[in-house]
Amino acid sequence: MIPIISVVGKSGVGKTTFLEKLIAELKRRGYRVATVKHDVHGFEVDQPGKDSWRLAQAGSDSVVIASPRKLALIKRLDREMGLSEIAAFVTDVDIILTEGYKRGDAPKIEVSRREGGGELLCIPDELVALVSDQPFDLDVPQFGLDDMAGIVDLLEGRFLSEPRSR
Amino acid sequence: MIPIISVVGKSGVGKTTFLEKLIAELKRRGYRVATVKHDVHGFEVDQPGKDSWRLAQAGSDSVVIASPRKLALIKRLDREMGLSEIAAFVTDVDIILTEGYKRGDAPKIEVSRREGGGELLCIPDELVALVSDQPFDLDVPQFGLDDMAGIVDLLEGRFLSEPRSR
Numbered sequence: 304m305i306p307i308i309s310v311v312g313k314s315g316v317g318k319t320t321f322l323e324k325l326i327a328e329l330k331r332r333g334y335r336v337a338t339v340k341h342d343v344h345g346f347e348v349d350q351p352g353k354d355s356w357r358l359a360q361a362g363s364d365s366v367v368i369a370s371p372r373k374l375a376l377i378k379r380l381d382r383e384m385g386l387s388e389i390a391a392f393v394t395d396v397d398i399i400l401t402e403g404y405k406r407g408d409a410p411k412i413e414v415s416r417r418e419g420g421g422e423l424l425c426i427p428d429e430l431v432a433l434v435s436d437q438p439f440d441l442d443v444p445q446f447g448l449d450d451m452a453g454i455v456d457l458l459e460g461r462f463l464s465e466p467r468s469r
Numbered sequence: 470m471i472p473i474i475s476v477v478g479k480s481g482v483g484k485t486t487f488l489e490k491l492i493a494e495l496k497r498r499g500y501r502v503a504t505v506k507h508d509v510h511g512f513e514v515d516q517p518g519k520d521s522w523r524l525a526q527a528g529s530d531s532v533v534i535a536s537p538r539k540l541a542l543i544k545r546l547d548r549e550m551g552l553s554e555i556a557a558f559v560t561d562v563d564i565i566l567t568e569g570y571k572r573g574d575a576p577k578i579e580v581s582r583r584e585g586g587g588e589l590l591c592i593p594d595e596l597v598a599l600v601s602d603q604p605f606d607l608d609v610p611q612f613g614l615d616d617m618a619g620i621v622d623l624l625e626g627r628f629l630s631e632p633r634s635r
Contacts, residue, residue: 319520323527330528337531338524346534348514348521348541354485354568355514358504361489362496363566365503365559368512371549375514376542376558383537392542392558393531400529402520 305337306398306462307386308431311405311424312414318402321414321434321448325400328451332459333466334397339389341403349377397466398458410462412454415439432457471503472564472628473552474597477571477590478580484568487580487600487614491566494617498625499632501562505555507569515543563632564624576628578620581605598623 310325312318322338329336349356349366355377359366365378376392386407393399401409405424413425415435423439430443432454439445446453476491478484488504495502515522515532521543525532531544542558552573559565567575571590579591581601589605596609598620605611612619 319523323523326524326527326529335530336528337533338529339533339535340521340524342534342536345536345538346521346541348516348534348543350514355506355512357485357489358492358506358568361492362502363492363504364501364562367503367505367555367558368508368514369505369550369555370508370511370546372511372546374542374544374546374550374555374558375512376540376544377514378540378542380536380538380540384535384540389533389535389540392533392540396530402524 305390305393305396307390307401307409308398308458308462309386309401309404309407309409309411310414311403311411313419313424316414316416316419317448318414322400322402324449324451325454328455329398329458332455334463335395335466337393337396337399339386339393339399339401339404341401343403348375397463414448416448431461471556471559471562473556473567473575474564474624474628475552475567475570475573475575475577476580477569477577479585479590482580482582482585483614484580488566488568490615490617491620494621495564495624498621500564500629501632503559503562503565505552505559505565505567505570507567509569514541563629580614582614597627 310318310322326336355366355368368375410431411425411429412432417437427441427443432444434446436448476484492502521532521534534541576597577591577595578598583603593607593609599609599611602614
């Protein structure tokens with residue numbers, strides 16, 4: 304089982320920026336990383352007129368584009384998938400990070416900022432760590448917004464095995 | 470095991486157009502279809518600046534974008550995957566069609582046109598069917614470029630079970 308950690312926080316708090324830094328630190332230590340972004344609005348990765356778009360328009364339930372360096376899968380869904388179902392599509396990594404999925408049951412890191420107020424989305428029991436520019440009177444490990452070394456040390460202690468690529 | 474059929478033919482012969490029509494006929498009969506497009510040049514499905522692009526740039530080996538209606542997986546590869554490895558990412562379909570993979574070992578449909586000359590890419594033993602605007606003196610089932618009913622009848626007889634969605 305690949306460990307799954309969800310990065311959650313209020314809209315605009317900087318989840319993607321935090322994830323970029325977290326991924327970079329994990330990669331620096333040799334881990335292979337997958338990221339799952341929760342998109343509630345719908346998204347378009349394919350471009351009108353391209354062959355893959357034409358195949359999807361013609362009715363393909365799944366379209367895969369495979370090159371020597373990259374594979375892309377675009378799959379139509381009848382219903383939203385849970386994190387464990389999504390994780391089944393991810394192979395060859397040491398950790399799966401998610402952006403969003405605050406209602407999922409993966410352990411969570413909440414990103415919070417003073418300017419967003421003092422309320423958190425999560426209850427302490429859900430949290431592996433709290434990342435903020437202000438202290439909280441909670442029994443949860445807390446880190447500054449740039450303390451990637453501290454956060455990855457914690458993840459190594461609790462969730463990670465030896466990197467696959469070492 | 471989901472049956473895999475490769476649609477092959479010389480460049481410019483109309484493989485994508487043929488696949489669009491074939492997919493439409495399969496869907497009309499209630500089958501669920503996946504398509505795999507072989508891209509030898511490399512491709513970009515993600516767009517600079519988008520969150521998913523930022524997560525890939527930061528080093529994610531796989532990025533998944535999941536919405537209620539669609540899932541996209543973009544996976545970095547160290548080496549090209551074979552068709553059977555790619556097929557492992559495809560679920561919930563009755564048939565996998567590929568565009569390209571002429572050197573793969575899936576049974577093949579070759580699309581050929583008079584204006585492209587009389588040579589074929591495949592030997593008869595590899596071919597399930599030959600689709601062309603000219604006859605070939607070969608012991609292979611032959612169909613016109615628009616005879617999707619005939620081709621799907623053949624696929625139903627040889628490869629397909631009852632549609633999943635019926």
